[in-house]
Amino acid sequence: MNISNSPQPTESKDAFDWHFVTPLYIGSALNPVNTTFIATALVPIAAAINVPVGQTAVLVAALYMACIVAQPAAGKLSEAFGPRRVFLAGIFAVLAGGVLGGLGQDLVTLLVSRILIGVGTSTGYPSAMLLIRQRAESARLTEPPGGVLGGLVIAGMATAVIGLPIGGFLVAAWGWRSVFFINIPLALVALIMAFSWIPRDTQCRSEKTLRTLVRIDLAGIMVFSVTMIGLLVFLMSLPDPNWIVLGVTVLLGLAFVWWEGKVSQPFIDLRLLAANQPLILTYVRFALAMVCVYTVMYGVTQWLQIVKNISSADVGFIILPMSLVSILLTWLVSRRNLVRTPLIASAVACLIGSVGVFLVTTTTPIIWIVVITAVFGITMGMGASANQTTFYTQVTADQIGTASGLFRTFGYIGSITSSALIAIFFNPNVSDQNLHLIAAVMVVLSVVGLIIIIADRKIMMLVKA
Known part of the structure; x- marks a missing residue:
């Protein structure tokens, strides 16, 4: 199937100017930052609407649910109706969610707001990947646009970490409603930029739209959801x-x-997916790495707060170097379209970091904890960038939207699995011993991830490391 809404031929040197990529980066960043914004607002939300703190956890789960389903669905819709249309529709949903949540007076309203934000922000990454692929083919590029893809990784992954300190600042300065209202100016900026700078999709005729709706496999999307x-x-x-x-x-x-x-x-061509074993391995590698990264982001941070009695604001700054390391390495790796060396380095770093977590105790100096968490910045930056470059080359242009959505879905599965690990081992109490049990699981997962990379002949035989 050929992409019917491809842009007009573009000169290579002008293909990815800042007008084109800026709205894509902003749209892709809205999803990860919203996953972490809410963390610092749960306690004040519970107090304001008079519900137990435990019930507010549904606001976190709701966004996860929406994202897991909406990411590949948004990719499929982008392939069918055009990525710009889907991108804009998603930003409108974020805008509505921000208004609704900011004005919400009860848990149900806030829940609907989070679902809207989850669905809306989920359109950013897969539609951006399709727009980039269309633009690259229009410019007749022979290699993936590494710098542009690296910017997406930074916007879509590394920004998740800075959401914690930003969320804490917003709540401290303007109250819990600000974590919802902040989406309004962000969405408006993204809308104005997208309307102005992203090329229009081809015109959809009504009869073509009807045929497209039939082809979308809505039943498959519902069962998958x-x-x-x-x-x-x-x-x-x-x-x-x-x-x-x-x-x-x-x-x-x-x-x-x-x-x-x-x-x-x-909706998802399982036969084609089964035949594309390298793509499956890419998804699995990414999910395993994200289990460990998110366990550090949420499990180690809980241990720091409860066992070492460090404030949430200070914890946010302790793990901030992890984000900075990932941003730097993403920029360096993506610009050269490197795959093999970054994948091996990310897996080794994950293993070393997991061993480090296994060795920490209540008496471990904070500086060593900063170093250990920063090691996972190598896993986040190199792993996410190299895996994204890999799957970009493993699918055709008409599959890139759905494939991108599934890539993010596997990342969320990794995140949710890490939450399950934390719930299992930190129950009934958080302690050094329980943290070490989590670290032992992380070591095993890291070894599995490293074996998958080394055993992949196509990865190991790449000329460009």
Whole structure:
């Protein structure tokens, strides 16, 4: 299937000017920062709307649920209706979510707001990847536009870490509503830039739109959505597993596989995916790395707050070097389109960092904890950049939207798995011993990730390391 909404030929030197990439970066950054903004606002939200603090955790889960489903769906819609349209629709959803949440007076309203923000921000990355791929092919580039893709990694991954201190500042300065209202100016800026600088998609005729809707496989999207939500609910039920939910989720997964093999235009072409083993390995590598990275971001930070009695604001600054390291390495790696060496380095760094977490105790100086967490910046920066460059070359232009969404979905699965690990081992209490048990799991996952890379002949035989 060919992309019918490709832009007009563009000169290579002008293909990725700042007018084109800036709105894409802003749109891609809205998703990760919103996942962490809310962390510092949960306690004041609970006090303001008079609910237990534990109930506000649903605001975190709601965005995860929305993102897991919406990322690949947004990619598919971008391929069908045009990436600019989907990008703009998503920004409008973020704007609505920001207004609704900022004015919300109860948990249900805030929940709807978070779902809107989750769905809206999920359109940024897959539509940006499709726009970049279209522009690269229009400019007849023979290699991935590494610098542009690196900017997406920085906007889409590294910014997640700075969301914690920014969220803490917003809540301290203007109250919990500011973590919702901040989306309004950000969305407006992204809208103005996108309307002005992103080239229009081709015109959609009504009859073509109808045929496209039929081809989109809405049933497949719905079954996939419910399956992913079931998986999320099961993982969040740990350490007291809800086996009924798991059983239903498995049945739904089997139904999804059956349906996708039956329809002519599947939401996710499982046959094609099964035949593309390198792409599957890329997704798995990324998910394993994200389990460890997010465990550091949320598990080690909880240990610092509870066991070492460090404030949330100070914890945010302790892990800030992790983000800075990842940004620097992303910029260096992506500009050269490197894959093999960064993948190996990210896996080794993940293993070293996990061993470091295993060795820390209550008496460990803060400077060493800063160093250990910064090591995971290598995993985040090099791993995310190299894996993104890898999957960019593993799919065709008409698959890049859905493939990008699935890439992010696997990242969220890694994040949710890390939350499950934390819930299992930090129950009933947070301690050095329980942190070491989590670290032991991280060591195992790091070894598995390293073996997957070394055993991948296509990766190891790359001429350009």
